Amino acid sequence: MARHVEPDLPPSLACLKNVDTLLRCPICFDFLSISMMTKCSHNFCSLCIRKFLSYKLQCPVCNMQMTEQDLRNNRLLDDLVANFQAARQELSKAHFESPPISPKTPASAVKCKTPRERGQKPSSSIMSQFFQKKSRTTPNKETHEDAQPCNASDPYLSSGKAQHLVIVKEEPIDVEDTSTLSLKPVKEEHTASQSFSGSFQAAHSLSPSKDMKPVIKVECPVCSVSVAQHFINKHLDTCLSSGEKKESLRSSFSKKRHPMAKLVYNLLSVQELKRRLKECHLSVQGSRDQLIRRHQDFVHIYNAQCDSLNPKSVEEIAKEVEANEKIRNQLQGKTKPVMVFSKNQSEKEIEEMHSNYRKQHSSDFSRLIAQVRGRLQATKQAPVKQEVKEQKEDARESCSSDQFSEANFQSPLAIRVEGVEADAGQVAGGIELSSSPTFSDVSISSSISDIFGPESSSNVDDSERTAGQKRPSGSRDGDAALSPVMGKRRRKT
Amino acid sequence: MTEQSSLLLRKQLAELNKNPVEGFSAGLVDDDDIYQWEVVVMGPQDTLFEGGFFKATLTFPHDYPLRPPKMKFISEIWHPNVAKNGDVCISILHEPGEDKYGYEKPEERWLPIHTVETIMISVISMLADPNSDSPANVDAAKEWREDPTGDFKKKVARCVRRSQEMAFD
Numbered sequence: 001m002a003r004h005v006e007p008d009l010p011p012s013l014a015c016l017k018n019v020d021t022l023l024r025c026p027i028c029f030d031f032l033s034i035s036m037m038t039k040c041s042h043n044f045c046s047l048c049i050r051k052f053l054s055y056k057l058q059c060p061v062c063n064m065q066m067t068e069q070d071l072r073n074n075r076l077l078d079d080l081v082a083n084f085q086a087a088r089q090e091l092s093k094a095h096f097e098s099p100p101i102s103p104k105t106p107a108s109a110v111k112c113k114t115p116r117e118r119g120q121k122p123s124s125s126i127m128s129q130f131f132q133k134k135s136r137t138t139p140n141k142e143t144h145e146d147a148q149p150c151n152a153s154d155p156y157l158s159s160g161k162a163q164h165l166v167i168v169k170e171e172p173i174d175v176e177d178t179s180t181l182s183l184k185p186v187k188e189e190h191t192a193s194q195s196f197s198g199s200f201q202a203a204h205s206l207s208p209s210k211d212m213k214p215v216i217k218v219e220c221p222v223c224s225v226s227v228a229q230h231f232i233n234k235h236l237d238t239c240l241s242s243g244e245k246k247e248s249l250r251s252s253f254s255k256k257r258h259p260m261a262k263l264v265y266n267l268l269s270v271q272e273l274k275r276r277l278k279e280c281h282l283s284v285q286g287s288r289d290q291l292i293r294r295h296q297d298f299v300h301i302y303n304a305q306c307d308s309l310n311p312k313s314v315e316e317i318a319k320e321v322e323a324n325e326k327i328r329n330q331l332q333g334k335t336k337p338v339m340v341f342s343k344n345q346s347e348k349e350i351e352e353m354h355s356n357y358r359k360q361h362s363s364d365f366s367r368l369i370a371q372v373r374g375r376l377q378a379t380k381q382a383p384v385k386q387e388v389k390e391q392k393e394d395a396r397e398s399c400s401s402d403q404f405s406e407a408n409f410q411s412p413l414a415i416r417v418e419g420v421e422a423d424a425g426q427v428a429g430g431i432e433l434s435s436s437p438t439f440s441d442v443s444i445s446s447s448i449s450d451i452f453g454p455e456s457s458s459n460v461d462d463s464e465r466t467a468g469q470k471r472p473s474g475s476r477d478g479d480a481a482l483s484p485v486m487g488k489r490r491r492k493t
Numbered sequence: 494m495t496e497q498s499s500l501l502l503r504k505q506l507a508e509l510n511k512n513p514v515e516g517f518s519a520g521l522v523d524d525d526d527i528y529q530w531e532v533v534v535m536g537p538q539d540t541l542f543e544g545g546f547f548k549a550t551l552t553f554p555h556d557y558p559l560r561p562p563k564m565k566f567i568s569e570i571w572h573p574n575v576a577k578n579g580d581v582c583i584s585i586l587h588e589p590g591e592d593k594y595g596y597e598k599p600e601e602r603w604l605p606i607h608t609v610e611t612i613m614i615s616v617i618s619m620l621a622d623p624n625s626d627s628p629a630n631v632d633a634a635k636e637w638r639e640d641p642t643g644d645f646k647k648k649v650a651r652c653v654r655r656s657q658e659m660a661f662d
Contacts, residue, residue, distance in 0.1 A: 371518035
């Protein structure tokens with residue numbers, strides 16, 4: 001869920017509107033962030049879908065039963081989003097004609113860098129792992145950790161890495177202890193005289209004991225170093241005798257962070273809850289409910305971050321959780337319910353409250369009524385006039401912010417009806433029986449167009465015009481695909 | 494999360510202003526509070542509600558879109574699925590977890606992919622086609638089932654007339 005607000009696509013790039021819509025999460029309508037795919041092939045932001053699944057175990061788009069374990073990364077989409085966002089920024093920068101976009105240019109220049117950074121980060125961390133192994137001659141463990149500043153103080157993140165580092169540190173000692181086994185090619189250069197098991201240099205080795213037969217090398221399952229076959233058991237004994245290595249045997253399979261388990265909060269004492277919060281670097285202030293909510297939020301964000309290639313540190317997540325909580329508390333203090341009702345109020349009292357409210361907000365409502373009427377009028381406009389206006393409107397719509405003027409309503413309206421009909425036509429074929437809400441949504445909208453489409457039959461003149469209005473809609477089906485309104489409808493299908 | 498909900502609602506409001514949808518219009522009660530909306534629903538054509546301008550409020554929870562908003566008509570409206578205090582009772586506005594009535598199919602309940610537009614479209618189709626199986630206003634449901642052209646029609650017509658009168662006060 002990207003927090004920034006992107007400028008709208010310029011009208012000349014309306015052809016990209018569908019791509020833009022497809023790369024957005026159906027829950028937050030932002031560009032997908034750490035996209036996860038369900039069994040039913042629907043994609044969501046990791047955080048969005050995980051939050052929803054804590055309410056209900058089903059896919060929000062097609063209602064298929066699912067759990068968090070069914071989610072899989074869809075990294076191709078992440079890359080697509082990053083690249084598309086960069087391209088989108090570049091393109092909207094290039095369109096200086098539209099004034100509302102130009103002030104955002106400096107910001108967009110900065111944003112353009114993010115995808116490149118994203119691309120680099122994972123590879124650089126992989127590289128640093130290689131470097132760590134090679135630079136094992138440095139006895140100081142600290143220096144390795146410095147290479148990963150954000151993870152250094154973090155128990156969750158560094159635990160995996162720390163084990164890694166411990167091995168690295170220990171290896172030279174092992175070599176000295178056993179002295180017969182060379183664990184690494186680099187080391188071999190120093191100990192070449194006594195080495196039996198070279199790696200790639202084996203053939204050139206000066207060692208006299210192996211010039212007769214080629215040495216068969218096996219990879220040690222613990223430290224994954226190539227060792228001559230007849231020494232592997234001996235090597236394993238020493239390898240396994242070190243406690244850290246046993247640990248690493250278990251954890252080495254997953255450098256990835258593991259998602260945190262969901263807790264059954266009802267079974268936890270407040271003390272236990274506080275202990276767990278402390279583990280997550282979270283505050284232990286507040287009521288039990290607040291503590292639970294805080295921990296839940298943390299688990300959601302943490303687990304979502306586990307899906308990322310470069311997850312945020314526990315501290316960062318804790319800060320985010322607490323910042324969210326702050327905003328929430330502020331909002332809760334601020335919002336006052338519009339009307340407060342109690343159960344034993346009589347109908348009269350309720351009606352009185354309603355009428356008071358209507359009076360208080362009469363100006364708001366008359367504005368809304370004027371809008372809705374404007375739209376009604378617009379549909380009754382003669383179709384010929386509308387067609388001419390259409391092109392003008394498209395251009396004006398993008399630059400004019402005055403959406404309340406009546407003229408602006410006309411074109412979206414006409415297209416909307418068409419769009420709905422076209423959509424309904426497209427899907428009506430095989431999916432009528434589908435239980436999916438997306439499609440039921442379409443069927444609802446088509447029924448709406450049935451309701452609103454034909455004008456009231458009381459006016460003969462009107463009904464004739466409606467018939468006329470329908471004609472251009474058929475011929476403009478192709479155009480409709482490009483229209484912004486059509487694009488908007490697509491978002492939901 | 495909180496910030497997400499307000500961003501999403503702002504986006505939807507901007508979208509509705511830019512590409513308005515037939516049959517309803519929406520705005521904020523207070524420009525500083527994105528969680529309280531006011532809407533005016535137009536009675537759909539060729540139904541008993543035709544010509545009415547029904548005022549309503551939409552109240553969004555802070556964890557929207559995970560939980561649904563509540564909709565309340567503050568114009569008088571006689572409809573099987575609108576409680577006498579104005580609460581709209583349609584299945585897509587029921588929270589995802591609960592199933593207190595036991596009759597709803599899961600796909601008819603609230604899903605985070607719903608937007609203000611889809612909610613309003615459902616409400617408009619509810620006006621056009623009342624569901625008397627799950628009435629919020631039992632009296633209205635009974636009248637509608639037994640004699641849709643008698644008392645029911647009369648009461649609805651009165652609501653429509655009053656909503657038109659009030660549209661201009």
